[in-house]
Amino acid sequence: MEKSIPDIVVGRLPRYLRALEYMLRKGIKTTSSQELGDSIGISAAQIRKDLSQFGEFGKQGTGYSVRFLVDQLQSILHVNQPWDLVLVGVGDLGTALATYQGFVNRGFRIVLAFDNDPAKTGKIIGDVTILGMDDIEVKVAESGAKIAMLTVPASAAQEVAESLIKGGIRAILNYAPMQLSLPADIHVEYIDPITKLQHMTYYLD
Amino acid sequence: MEKSIPDIVVGRLPRYLRALEYMLRKGIKTTSSQELGDSIGISAAQIRKDLSQFGEFGKQGTGYSVRFLVDQLQSILHVNQPWDLVLVGVGDLGTALATYQGFVNRGFRIVLAFDNDPAKTGKIIGDVTILGMDDIEVKVAESGAKIAMLTVPASAAQEVAESLIKGGIRAILNYAPMQLSLPADIHVEYIDPITKLQHMTYYLD
DNA sequence: TCTTTTTTGTGGTTTATTTCACGGAGGATT
DNA sequence: AATCCTCCGTGAAATAAACCACAAAAAAGA
Numbered sequence A, B: 001m002e003k004s005i006p007d008i009v010v011g012r013l014p015r016y017l018r019a020l021e022y023m024l025r026k027g028i029k030t031t032s033s034q035e036l037g038d039s040i041g042i043s044a045a046q047i048r049k050d051l052s053q054f055g056e057f058g059k060q061g062t063g064y065s066v067r068f069l070v071d072q073l074q075s076i077l078h079v080n081q082p083w084d085l086v087l088v089g090v091g092d093l094g095t096a097l098a099t100y101q102g103f104v105n106r107g108f109r110i111v112l113a114f115d116n117d118p119a120k121t122g123k124i125i126g127d128v129t130i131l132g133m134d135d136i137e138v139k140v141a142e143s144g145a146k147i148a149m150l151t152v153p154a155s156a157a158q159e160v161a162e163s164l165i166k167g168g169i170r171a172i173l174n175y176a177p178m179q180l181s182l183p184a185d186i187h188v189e190y191i192d193p194i195t196k197l198q199h200m201t202y203y204l205d
Numbered sequence C: 001t002c003t004t005t006t007t008t009g010t011g012g013t014t015t016a017t018t019t020c021a022c023g024g025a026g027g028a029t030t
Numbered sequence D: 001a002a003t004c005c006t007c008c009g010t011g012a013a014a015t016a017a018a019c020c021a022c023a024a025a026a027a028a029g030a
Helices: A007-026 A033-040 A044-052 A066-076 A092-099 A101-105 A136-143 A154-166 A193-201 B007-026 B033-040 B044-052 B066-076 B092-099 B101-105 B136-143 B154-166 B193-201
Strands: A063-065 A083-088 A108-114 A128-131 A147-150 A171-174 A187-190 B083-088 B108-114 B128-131 B147-150 B171-174 B187-190
Touching: A007 A033, A007 A044, A007 A066, A007 B193, A033 A044, A033 A063, A063 A066, A083 A092, A083 A136, A083 A154, A083 B193, A092 A108, A092 B092, A101 A108, A101 B193, A108 A136, A136 A154, A147 A154, A147 B193, A154 A171, A171 B193, A187 B193, A193 B007, A193 B083, A193 B101, A193 B147, A193 B171, A193 B187, B007 B033, B007 B044, B007 B066, B033 B044, B083 B092, B083 B136, B083 B154, B092 B108, B101 B108, B108 B136, B136 B154, B147 B154, B154 B171
Parallel strands: A083 A108, A083 A147, A108 A128, A147 A171, A171 A187, B083 B108, B083 B147, B108 B128, B147 B171, B171 B187
Antiparallel strands: none
């Protein structure tokens, strides 16, 4: 029986990957846990311990091959394949996300966009046509997408999330400022700038 | 000597506050650690322990007065006063943030917006006129703002952040997909959807 | 009034996470 | 080829976080 990896460790891997991809673009061939740690503010021991959960990727005396470690982390995180995204809610924020090039550059492609405003349906945003919310479950199921981004008002988020799950969505990136109550096997991450700002104001006078 | 509160505890307070403000709008007068915890997926014991770091806010047998606890948490987080924000980078995302009503409703007001694109300067976005990046330090210092939101390309983020700090900014909400290297007394929070998506794809096939 | 129920705040315990520190492998230097 | 230096992987130790369980307070009910 393999031991499961702590979620907090998994959460650091994308940060390692981001820093390593930056090094790759810079042409840096090799790095050490010390150097990588310095660049992202994490201790070298922590990085070595985290990576050792998945295998032995480094070489004593030399460090890590940047390209090799990028490949390994992409594989571990399952981002060595493209992922389809569903976007629900095409307000200002949804529009910004739909046109953001950062997703497609990193292997995430929006394949469906929904909004319940009839004035918006039919319009094209980014690469997709905005659809109405009718039969959203069926449309999502047909697309085969497993990940959704939710940029609807808080009042609608729970209901929409439940529809998405019926359509086969298994992970939700929730921009609505509210906690979703969903089955344990659905993975939810939250992005709420107010929460982050309030965290910081604690430390300000 | 007073013991300092763990940052992880501080980070949960805005979540408690958000749930409690929701209860307040619903007209709920009283709640318990159990009920609050159920609504946001945190154990009752954890909530009681966290709150006890700051005082005794509840009553045995009854629970917590929602209004009182909201007031207390707002005071602890210093959000019982309005905060001025500086926005740097008025692309799609910056525009979405500038027009988002959620900030002002929660006591955060954008008072300055900057962009280095001459085509944008002079235009009005939300309640403010977009300024060029010249003399950004001076303009920020004159505004007195202590918090900035950074929605510039990753390649510009470090340099801009340093300018902001020279202008008196002490907390930065960074939307650029890169780690900032700044003095320890500057508080930085990160919002990067790619990182969150990659965290979730680990758990997907 | 007396008993039962609810629910807090907290000391103590358990579990999780981070850090330490060292053996040893590999490369560089002389 | 001998020595020095770097830096990984990891068991052990230290620290941090979460959870448990209970006395006591308050309200509700009998």
